[in-house]
Amino acid sequence: MPDSDVLVVGAGPAGSVAAWEAKRAAPELDVVLLERDPTVGVPVRCAEGVGDAGLREFVDPDGAPWVARRITRIIFVAPDDTEVRVADGTVAWILDRTRFDSFLAERARAVGVEVRVATEAAGMERDGDGRWRVRVRGPRGEEVWRARVVIGADGVEAMVGRWAGLDTRVPARDMESCAQYVLQNVDFDPDAIYLQFGDRIAPGGYAWLFPKGVAIANVGLGIVALRADGRNAREYLDAWIARRYPGGTTVGSTVGGVIVNPTIKQTYGDGVMVAGDAAHMVNPLSGAGIVNAMKAGRLGGRTAAAAIREGDTSARRLSSYHRAWMDLLGEEHRTHYRIKQALDELDDGFFNGLARTANRIPERKRSLGRIFAHALVRHPQLIPVAARCFV
Amino acid sequence: MTPLISAAKVGRMPHPRASEVARVALELCDRCGLCLPLCPPEAIHLEFDELLIDQQTCTGCRKCIAPCPVGALAMVPA
Numbered sequence: 001m002p003d004s005d006v007l008v009v010g011a012g013p014a015g016s017v018a019a020w021e022a023k024r025a026a027p028e029l030d031v032v033l034l035e036r037d038p039t040v041g042v043p044v045r046c047a048e049g050v051g052d053a054g055l056r057e058f059v060d061p062d063g064a065p066w067v068a069r070r071i072t073r074i075i076f077v078a079p080d081d082t083e084v085r086v087a088d089g090t091v092a093w094i095l096d097r098t099r100f101d102s103f104l105a106e107r108a109r110a111v112g113v114e115v116r117v118a119t120e121a122a123g124m125e126r127d128g129d130g131r132w133r134v135r136v137r138g139p140r141g142e143e144v145w146r147a148r149v150v151i152g153a154d155g156v157e158a159m160v161g162r163w164a165g166l167d168t169r170v171p172a173r174d175m176e177s178c179a180q181y182v183l184q185n186v187d188f189d190p191d192a193i194y195l196q197f198g199d200r201i202a203p204g205g206y207a208w209l210f211p212k213g214v215a216i217a218n219v220g221l222g223i224v225a226l227r228a229d230g231r232n233a234r235e236y237l238d239a240w241i242a243r244r245y246p247g248g249t250t251v252g253s254t255v256g257g258v259i260v261n262p263t264i265k266q267t268y269g270d271g272v273m274v275a276g277d278a279a280h281m282v283n284p285l286s287g288a289g290i291v292n293a294m295k296a297g298r299l300g301g302r303t304a305a306a307a308i309r310e311g312d313t314s315a316r317r318l319s320s321y322h323r324a325w326m327d328l329l330g331e332e333h334r335t336h337y338r339i340k341q342a343l344d345e346l347d348d349g350f351f352n353g354l355a356r357t358a359n360r361i362p363e364r365k366r367s368l369g370r371i372f373a374h375a376l377v378r379h380p381q382l383i384p385v386a387a388r389c390f391v
Numbered sequence: 392m393t394p395l396i397s398a399a400k401v402g403r404m405p406h407p408r409a410s411e412v413a414r415v416a417l418e419l420c421d422r423c424g425l426c427l428p429l430c431p432p433e434a435i436h437l438e439f440d441e442l443l444i445d446q447q448t449c450t451g452c453r454k455c456i457a458p459c460p461v462g463a464l465a466m467v468p469a
Contacts, residue, residue, distance in 0.1 A: 036439065045423060120439060137439075157424040157437055170428040177425060177460045225457035233460035255460035257425030 004032040004114075006304045007134055007147035009121045009160050011035035014276030014293035014300075015153030016104035017058065019113045021301030022151075026309055031113045032145065033105065034136065036120040041101030045256035046290070047180060047218050049193060049210045052091040054291030058298075059103075066099035068212040072191045078355035079198030079348035087366050092193065094210050094218070095290070124150060124163045130313070132271055148313050149304040152274040153297065156257045161279070164272040167264060170280070172226050174261035176205045176287060179233040180220025182212065182252030186245045190214045196240075198348050203227035205287075207240050219245060222258055222287060227344075260284040262337045263330040268318040273300045281329070285336035292329060299324050338388040350381055409451030411466040415442050419463035426455040426464060 005026075008019045011033050019033040037043070048068065052061070061067050071092040076084040109115045119138030127133050127146070134145045152160025158168035186209075188194065194209040201207050204224025211217045221237050228236070234255065241248060259280045267279045275281065276293030283292065303321040307313045322330075357378050358371045376382050413434075420442050427435050434448035435455065446469065456464050 122438075155424065157427045159427075162433065168428055169431065172429060172454055172458060175425065175429060175458050177458045179460045228457065230457075232457075232462040234462075254423075255421045255425075256423040257428075257458070257460075259428070 001133075002143060002145050003030065004145055004147045005029035005308050006031045006149050006151065006301070007132070007145055008033045008151045008153055009134075010153035010155060010276075010278070011040045011105045011115065011117075012101060012153060012155060012276060012293065013104060013290050014278070014281075014297040015151065016040075016101065016108050017294045017297030018151045018153060018275060018301035018304070019115075020104070020108040020111060021298050022305045023108065023111045023113050023301075025302050025305035027112065029305060029308060031108075032147075033108055033113050033115045034119045034121055034138075035105070035115070035117045038118040039098075039102070040105040040115075040117060041098035043254060044097045045254050046097050047208055047210050047220055048095045048097050048212070049208075049288070050093050050095055050290045051288070052093065054295075055093060057291075058294050061093050064103075066096050066103050067093055068096045069094040069190065069210075071193050071211070073189065073193075075189065075192045075194045076355070076358075077194055077196035078352045079196075079201060080352045080355075081196075082352060082355040082359070084355050084358045084371075085192075085363055085366065086368055086371070087363055094193075094212055096212075121154070121160065124160070126270065130271065148271060148308050149318075150272045151297075151300050151304060152272065152278050153276050153293070153300075155277045156259060158274065158278040160272065161264070161274040164269045164274075166266055166269060166272075166274060168274070168278065168280075170257075170259050170261055173204075173224060174259060174284075175224065176222035176258040176260055177225055177233040177255075178205075178220060178222040178258055179237040179255045180218055180253070181237070181241070181248075181250045182216065183219045183241065183245060183248035184216045184251050186215060186217060186219070186248040188215075188217060196244075197351050199227075200348070201240055202236060203229075204344065207237075209245075216251075219248070220254075258282055258287050258289070260287060260337070260340065262334045263325065267322045267325065268315055270315045271313045271318075273303065273318055273321050275300045279325075281325070281333075283329075283336055284333055285340045295328060296325055299328070335389060339385055342385040342388050346381055346385075350379065354379060409449060409469050411451045412446050412449040412469045413444050413451070413453070413455055413464050414446075414467045415444055416463045416465070417442065419461050421461055421463070423460065426459060429454050429458060 205222035207221035
């Protein structure tokens with residue numbers, strides 16, 4: 001029976017960073033990274049946007065081959081199509097996730113992590129001596145791997161968490177159903193991301209355009225099905241594109257779920273931790289998850305390495321991972337979740353009015369903070385939203 | 392300290408046979424996995440490139456149907 005110290009399930013940003021950090025922290029450990037798909041980073045189920053500061057904690061984006069576009073502006077679009085250009089000194093990046101994910105996995109391999117593609121975990125049980133036996137299917141047939149610590153970075157499906165007895169289920173109100181096309185020959189500001197809100201456009205979520213280059217972009221949206229009119233996410237997207245970008249040519253298509261539920265109550269158990277989408281670590285307000293996943297992967301990988309060196313991989317020992325995550329971002333996400341709930345109560349008329357208020361601020365001074373301050377005075381409906389920032 | 396008892400395990404207990412169960416149209420399904428964490432009794436599984444719904448475990452609750460981004464799930468008589 002093959003043996004490992006740390007077995008990571010899923011080679012997305014959370015898993016590759018977890019494996020890399022564990023091996024770097026304790027090079028004597030056997031660290032194995034499993035990926036179900038034959039190629040790391042394929043298929044892409046992501047809008048590929050990421051903030052500058054968070055990304056730089058892990059990698060240098062300047063001139064990197066896995067960057068598609070540098071972004072310096074956000075344009076909010078009200079339900080009635082009023083555009084609000086925000087001048088925030090924002091810097092963000094649109095990644096090429098296929099290249100980015102494979103870069104992170106290669107970086108793990110380069111420090112000695114064993115990366116196995118086309119290999120899926122099919123189940124796991126605790127054995128008599130306090131290790132996991134993970135059933136694995138791949139090109140070598142069926143195998144059972146032993147592992148001191150399993151890190152579940154298996155995305156929305158979150159099977160590792162389930163097998164370990166953690167509650168990873170999602171209430172329907174907190175599942176964003178997303179659809180996206182890669183659209184060519186469309187007209188937009190290639191330095192800006194566009195976000196449009198509206199009950200008829202993307203109920204419970206928003207629609208986006210993220211440039212991958214000049215005249216080519218990820219164009220998609222997320223909806224909460226409970227708030228929808230019976231159409232599915234792809235039907236909402238087709239309607240939005242027909243109205244806003246009728247001349248575009250579709251060169252790619254994807255769908256997927258974004259869980260906008262705060263972090264699960266317990267992200268660890270005996271010899272197991274879960275990270276990234278699998279632990280509901282997406283920012284519930286923005287839907288951003290890439291950097292969060294990497295931050296959780298870093299915490300998980302380091303915790304695994306330290307725990308194994310100490311000879312204690314009990315749930316009690318691994319609970320330090322959960323606490324560190326909650327201090328870093330988990331608690332903040334609870335606040336963001338409450339703000340999202342309050343914003344969900346506001347209607348299209350409110351957002352149309354807010355856009356006009358914002359556009360009265362001169363463009364040079366139109367930062368998000370200033371928009372919010374002006375809006376609070378003119379739109380008292382926002383006071384409960386603001387209050388939730390401090391609850 | 393032991394892990395939380397999985398509420399899903401409770402869902403695997405026998406239940407009155409549902410009159411309708413969820414079925415996937417594989418020609419529409421994109422294998423995105425969105426429906427898996429929505430399923431209370433864990434009747435939905437993704438194995439490599441195939442979505443499987445265990446007709447014996449499905450309770451007919453419909454929670455997976457509307458959220459599917461491409462409308463690949465529908466209720467059928469059990």
